[in-house]
Amino acid sequence: MIKLSEGGAYLVDGSEIIEVNEGIEAVKGKLGSRFVEKEEALKSTIAYNILKDHNTSDNMDKLQIKFDKLTSHDITFVGIIQTARASGLEKFPIPYVLTNCHNSLCAVGGTINEDDHMFGLSCAKKYGGIYVPPHQAVIHQFAREMLAGGGKMILGSDSHTRYGALGTMAMGEGGPELVKQLLSQTYDINRPEVIAIYMTGTPAKGVGPQDVALAIIGAVFANGYVNNKVMEFVGPGVANLSADFRIGVDVMTTETTCLSSIWRTDDKIKDFFDIHGRSEDFKELNPGAVTYYDGVVYVELDKIKPMIAMPFHPSNTYTIDEVNANLKDILADVEKKALVSLDGQVEYSLMDKIVDGKLYVEQGIIAGCAGGGFENICAAADILKGKSIGCDEFTLSVYPASTPIYMELFKNGKAADLLATGAILKTAFCGPCFGAGDTPANNAFSIRHSTRNFPNREGSKLQNGQISSVALMDARSIAATAANKGFLTSAMDMDFELTGPTYHFDKSIYENRVFDSKGVADPNAEIHFGPNIKDWPKMVALTDNLVIKVVSEIHDPVTTTDELIPSGETSSYRSNPLGLAEFTLSRKDPAYVGRAKEVQAAEKAREEGKCMGEVLPELKDVMHTIKETYSDVSKENTGVGSTIYAVKPGDGSAREQAASCQKVLGGWANIAKSYATKRYRSNLINWGMLPFIFEDDNLPFANGDYIFIPEVANAVKEKKSEIKAFVVKPGEGLKEFTLKLGEMTDDEREIILKGCLINYNNKSI
Template identity: 60%
Template sequence: MLKIWENGVYVVDETSIIADEPASQQLLEKLTGGQPERERARQETITYAMLAAHNVSEDMENLKLRFDAVASHDITYVGIIQTLKASGLERFQLPYVLTNCHNSLCAVGGTINEDDHLYGLSAARKYGGIYVPAHLAVIHQYMREMMVGCGRMILGSDSHTRYGSLGAMGVGEGGPELVRQLLGETYNLNYPEVVAVYLTGTPRPGVGPQDVALALIGKVFHTGLANNRVLEFIGDGIDSLDIEFRNGVDVMTTETTCLSSIWRTDEKVREYYGIHGRPEDYRCLQPGPVAYYDALIHLDLSAVEPMIAMPFHPANTYTIREVQKNLDEVLHEVEMKARQGKDQPDTTFSLKSKVRDGRLYVDQGVIAGCAGGTYGNLCAAAEILSGKSIGAGNFSLSVYPASQPVNLALMENGSLAALMEAGATLRTAICGPCFGAGDVPANNGFSIRHTTRNFPNREGSKPGSGQMASVALMDARSIAATAANGGALTAATEMETVGELPPYTFHQEIYTKRVYAGFDKPQANESLVMGPNITEWPEISPLTRHLLLQVASVILDPVTTTDELIPSGEASSYRSNPLLLAEYTLSRRDPGYVARARQTLLLETERQQGKNPLLKNEALAALGREIKVLIPEVQLEEVGIGSLVAARKPGDGSAREQAASCQRILGGWANIANEYATRRYRSNVINWGMLPFLYPEELDFQVGQYLLIPEIDQALTEKRDTVKAYVLGQAGEQPVSSLQLKLPPLNEEERQIIRAGCLMNYYRDRLQK
């Protein structure tokens, strides 16, 4: 089904794959009529042409990109606009789409959602933005329908910003990177490596886009093959896929940890833009006659089976057939993986309790969002469920069309009627099930979803309160087949399916009548409408000459997601109040973290007030004396006091900047990691003024230990790649030891941002000069 070339290949005329190795040179010369130059062939990829067109520097190795548009939703846009205000914003420099698809339901405990929405609309009026009201469309569906175009690049503050199947490169990043674009600055990165995804064959009936995506994710996530690279889809197999299918695969490429994706375009893409009233946005994109890729994944679509990603990661994949055949073995393996690396294994999580008469039964099905709630997926689900019943038992099924135009088209062709007659319930165009704010299962509930992620707590459970549920990812077709069997896990290939989509009519008038289209029409006199729980960012202090950092949390899980660093779900009701949101930091992974971090924050506050705790605090005086013995010339007044988080591989998943900003608000000054799971999390760490240390050894730090990092400001100035740190123990109680922390390559602007304390300070300082 899937074969990987890891060490580089030439693709000739998009038909022949030639490995970049001596044994293949004769064949390569025969096919190309000579010896192709590798660097020239690198420039024949679609990716190179896209990046070159958006690079405003003359250096293609060190890119400075300007995007064509940016987009964010109502978990992130308030913080972005508040940062823009503090940075001196006068108007949005490029089209900025503000959607309201995440916090669309009634709020509990925090900001009233409509307060955020009024704030967003007033910001769109004041600064010249595009505002999409709640329940109208999920962020990526609106961008597909109205904003993307072949050859464009879109930056979004959502990790699933992917529009490659429509000929546009989407990049998901934290809010500070959108701030930079909206202020007219650039997105800076080294030229990424490019991995070809060569598709061939035709999917069998009953196999859908989520099956193909999970087959890909399951093979490449653990190897890191796609990490921070661009996936470029080529091959004759693309021709067999309709655009809805391609979109469904493309949006899930985020879970490979790639930087972005791009597909070659064809007449089906042209037809898509024509249906959506934008024929001028089509361009033919394809690789050159001889293109070089740093790696290649060959995927035979005809060999893909219905897949399931078991809890708690999209890469924890099995075929449904494999689960059915080896049920006990698979469930035991999944339960053991769920407890891997956890300090206290959760005894409430049990999938084996879902087995009856040798079959696995699920409690809930959900088809939703940018991945699942598309026209093609819901038509296919309706076909399978037409004339059937999901039954009156425990199993439930809910569907969330991705936009009101999709909803209306499904009404017109009868698909919604078929789904509802079978017992499914209809929701609006929101992203709730993707991040724990919709269709929360009962305790120990097991939900199958065609959504984007199945991380712990993404379904809304609260392990700290004894509430634990789990999610598996599946394609809409197999979810419908399972629903038709009353919740017994079933592959869609076991059902009779046709697989042809009914014609689609796009009702653009829905957007014309409701979307505020204010780009390039700022109204400077407009006032921002701020509800009572919308607050400004607190003051962030700049970097000090030396740092004394207490280890506030050590996480030894193989991967730590952003949802564990700052939970989604009910915590996001405080998204517009940074101080209150920070109280949830690591709350579902290390509940003691906030209290520990706050202790060091209070000490730093005392230092800033002139009451240096290293001199005057009885508990820390011993540390102060220890520091003076180690480095006599250190002035204790120049030692900033803060906290750090140590984790093996933090930052997988969401682009939400709060995963870093909440640590910073609580006095965090650094992360120490074996590696960072994604570029976007590392960017968030830097943009919020924290040091992204790397440590290749085992993380044998102890909570409560102090690390002294002398002359850290000088280390940044001198562009050192390592710094020396002293482990002081707790208040000098343990013998001193030292270690070397690595600083990854930082450009000059990143170093200045860390010195300033955060991106917001950096821009404010520039304005004042």
């Protein structure tokens, strides 16, 4: 089904794979006169050539990328524009689309969400952008329909910014990286490795894109096989997939922790652009005749079966058949994982979901950028036609990804077929993906064709004793389960016929409602500020020395951005840095905010020239202990702040607030064994936080300890990769250990030294 190569490989004529672990002489023997050295053959990947076209440096190993277009939604664009405004923004230099698909319900915080929408519209007018009103389209569907183009690059402030199936290399990053593009700066990365996703065969009836995606995620997540690399989809199997099917697989590549994705394109993708009235944006893309890849994921499409990702991660995958055959064992394993994921904060059991020997689920959701596509919904309607979802606990909600899709479902009768079963059809909205819509009942089990199933992602609150579960599945098997009134069912076990209706895109829907400045800014336009839209607080530069207190210690294998700053209703406060910060780690470590604020109060006293020890008495002994060895340490040259330790933080969303909330509460650093994603580490740096690494499992410090880092500013300036640090033990002295800083660009070091990206760009600071 899925197999991984042990090393690099050559792809010949787009069809034959020759792995280099066979030995270079064997490779030369098979290629003969066509043999090309690795360094030259890697230049034939689709990814390399797109990156080359967008690289502004003269070094393809050290990329400085400028993107063609930008996208953001309504829980990120306010902070991005506010940061850019503070840094001197005058006009959007490239097309920037502001969609409103996350805080669409306006259900929390009074006028907060709609105030953000009006802010977005006014900024699109003032700076020359595009504004997509609520319920028109989810961010990624609008980008597919209206922005993507062959050989282009798009940067979005949402982690699922993936349009590779359409020939566009797209990346999801934290807001500060979009700010850099708005200020005509560059996205600086080392040239990523490229992994071939080599597809063969044709999916079986009942198998959908989510099944293929989950099979790949299950094979590559834990071992980091594609981490921060580009996934390039090639092989004869690609031609057997429709455009919608490819899109459905592609959007889920984010859950592998890859950097980006790209696919070979063909007539089916050309048809997609033709349908959407953008034929000129199609470009045929293929790897070269002899192309080198840094690894290969073999995907036998014909052998993939309907899949399910059990709680609490998209990589916790099984076939549905496996779950039904080993129900008690697998549910017991999920309960065991819950002890880690939920920290024992609530009682959690799944055994009551076994009814008459089958798994009963209370909710089905087909939604968003992954599930809300035209083909997915039509397939679900075909499976459910003439049936009923029943009148018990099970419910089914379907969210088309855009109003044009919604309209076509009405025109072709699929909407009526779904509604007749008892399902509910809703507008384009991302809420079910992050806990702001269709929150299940306590202890309920939800199956979803959406992107993530992290703890609390469905909207439950551990601090209130609430917990429910989400498993990821394809729309086809969700429909099959709905047809069986909530009992888990593989679509391959159903008798149905797919009608495969043709899609017709009605562009007038957007022409009638979407504001498009056509790139023309109106400097006289007034920005509308709601009372919750606040400026970023002042942030000071890095001091010569640093004293940081560990205020949270997390030992989960992976810590998601949802745990660092919860989603759901908290999203309404993302326009208010200090207001949102009150929710930091609230579901993982509720004491964090109070601890961080105690240390921050001492730092504020230092900045005002006052005595820190009077604000935080424990600092008196800490500073006294430090001065016994470092007598020149003073409040003038030594900053005080907080840090968290997590084994592997940053999986999941691109949200910059996972870092910025720590910063506005006085955070100076993170310490981690490693960072789950490049985007989270970038967020730390852009908010002036040191991304320290400590690889040993035996920590020299614990929660509540103080760490002293002498000459930290010099270490950053001098590009030191290792930095001397001390655990401060009053009465015992200083206990030395070493922190690693990892590679940073010169600009990133300057951002750290200045205190944040805003300070870096504001020349008056």
